[in-house]
Amino acid sequence: MIEIDAADDPRLADYRDLRDVQLRQHLEAEHGLFIAEGEKVVRRAVEAGFEPRSFLMAPRWLEGLDDVLSGSGAPVYVVPEALAEEVTGFHVHRGALASLHRRPLPSVEEVVAGARSVLVLEDVVDHTNVGAIFRCGAALGFDAVLVAPRCADPLYRRSIKVGMGAVFTTPWTRLPDWYDALPALSRAGFTTVALTLAPDATAIEDAVAGVDRLALVLGSEGHGLSPRWEESADRRAIIPMAAGIDSLNVAAAAAVACYVAARRSGTAPGG
Amino acid sequence: MIEIDAADDPRLADYRDLRDVQLRQHLEAEHGLFIAEGEKVVRRAVEAGFEPRSFLMAPRWLEGLDDVLSGSGAPVYVVPEALAEEVTGFHVHRGALASLHRRPLPSVEEVVAGARSVLVLEDVVDHTNVGAIFRCGAALGFDAVLVAPRCADPLYRRSIKVGMGAVFTTPWTRLPDWYDALPALSRAGFTTVALTLAPDATAIEDAVAGVDRLALVLGSEGHGLSPRWEESADRRAIIPMAAGIDSLNVAAAAAVACYVAARRSGTAPGG
Known part of the structure; x- marks a missing residue:
């Protein structure tokens, strides 16, 4: 447990400017880290087996995370709340932060092995939406998530927080190939059903009826799915x-x- | 069309500190106004018959709203983008703002007359959620919305924006009485179905089956419905x-x- 009282202390580098998406993307990619925010989410990250690099929190959050902190060998930086705000760039409502090591992403084959229902996200750009989709997939019985090369990062702080840590327990990976992603899933035995606004699409209830292994495909907030994905899906719903x-x-x-x-x-x- | 170049110009009073929720609640209540943000939403507010007090925008947004502005007698304040940001407290991405007069809220009887499906929100506190719920009610076939005395304001800027203006076209009002709100709806011929996490509740699909006039009741983000509402609803789902x-x-x-x-x-x- 290490008390820190200077905002420019280099040991706090993992936690800088958490609202600056561009900066964070570089920093997190280059150091292979991600940030968990809030007592519950920090706990879930550690319990899911992610290895902490460090923790950062004001004194009053220490007690609630006592077992997690003492079970980990990582340093715990204890700072006044004002200092936490100065470093991170915002008021940390739920107190605790942790920086954790990312793990190598599994292959698509590993992620979908045994899965009956898979979500596939093309270019969802808003981290809030990515988190919300992971959460509802987990709550409503989906087994895994695949994200396209340009989809927002499921391990970004906001995605994790909105998803309440569902990203820790849901098997997921990033698709290496955009162009043939859906045909590859079809060859692997999935029926790919693309959600669209095309007026000639089938009602979702009918589109999924009788499907054994389902890959439900969602597009971007703005313009929906790319034409390539829309036309390379098995069904449009x-x-x-x-x-x-x-x-x-x-x-x-x-x-x-x-x-x-x-x-x-x-x-x-009817079968 | 009036060019303004000083942030403290009193004619801009309606638009000050749009991110300061407390301040805005007082200001909007006392002046009977609300703010619409973005070209599409401003247009929808005016088209829905709300009377503008004024418009505020940078020069490049004038053309797209030309017909709306010229059809209204209200002043159009034209300001540099930096000044708009200084007054409102944030970068106005979608350019146009309008301040409009609120209208007297209709009675519950007027709002539910002829409605088959009504949403009832107890204490939803987040404006984003209120807006999202109005939008999905409108998209999925609900006829009206009732909000409890402590529910967040459907005409708050963020509610309107997230709801894409659904609040302008959906009949809604605020319930005058909290305690007997649900029994009153039952007496008016509705079956009130409260969404809850209670493990002994009926699955939603079964709870609404066969219901003619439905009032679907949703609670707060944090702790859900109050015990009073949960127990005074006809069914729990x-x-x-x-x-x-x-x-x-x-x-x-x-x-x-x-x-x-x-x-x-x-x-x-079976009937």
Whole structure:
């Protein structure tokens, strides 16, 4: 346990400017780290087996994490709350922060092995949405998540926080290849169902009926799926909506689609 | 069209410190105004019949709103982008802002007249969630929204923005009475179905089956519904979830529940 009282102390480098997305992306990639925020999420990260590099917190958060901290060999930097705010660039409401080592990502084959329902995210750019989608996938019975090369980072602080750590327990990886990602899943035995706003798409309930191994494919917040993914999916599905209304946002659409998909029958309609 | 070049110009008072929730709540209540942000949302507010007090924008946003501005008698304050940021306290990404007069809220009776599916929000405190719930209610076929006395303001800037203006077209009002709100809806012919995490609640699909006029009741982000509302609802419903997983957030739960409820049969099961 190490008390620190200077914001420029180099031991705090992992925690700098947590709201500066660009800076953080470089820093985290180059050092192979990610940040967990909040007592519950820090605990879950450690319990899921991620190795801490260090912890950072104000004195009042020490007690609640006592068992986690004493079970780890990593340094615990104890700072006044004002200093934590100065270093991180924001008021850390839930107190504790941890910097943890990223692990090598598994292969797609490992992630989907044995999975019946997989979420596939193309270019979801908002970390809040990535976290929300991991959380609802986990809650509603999906087994794994695959993210496209340009999708926002599931281990970014905000993704983790919004997802309440679902990213720690859900098997996931980044797809190495964008162009043939969906055909490759089809060859692996999945039926790829792309959620779209195309008016000629099938209602989601019908699109997933009878599908054994399902890969449910979601696109970007702005313009949805790329034409390549839309046309290379096995099926295109829509959530039926009231006329003249803006579509659901991607997290709400994901919640509905996961719910419907998780309750699909395992056999072909009428079969 | 009036060019303004001083941040302390009193004509900009409606637009000050848009990120300061406390300050804005007082200011908006006392002046009976609300703020619409972004070209699309400003347009929808005016088209829905709300009377503008004024508009505020950088020069490059004038053209896109030309028809809206010229059709209104309200002053258009044109300011450099840096000045807009100084006044409002943040970078206005989507350019245009409008300050509009609030209208007297209708009675509960007016709002629910003829409605088959109504959303009832108890103490949802996050404006983002209120906006998301209005949007998914509108998209998934709900007819009206009622908000409890302590629920966050549907006409707060962020609620409106996240809801893409659904609050302008969805009939809604604030419930005058908290304690007897649900029994009053039951007496008015609605079946009130409260979404809860209580393990003995009925699965949402079964809870809404056969319900003619439905009031779907959602609680706060943190602790859900109050005991009073939970026990005074006609039915308690749950979204079945994987064991050991945190519940869905309220916006995701609302999306799933609205989807399921909007597709319910109109007659009693087997009837």
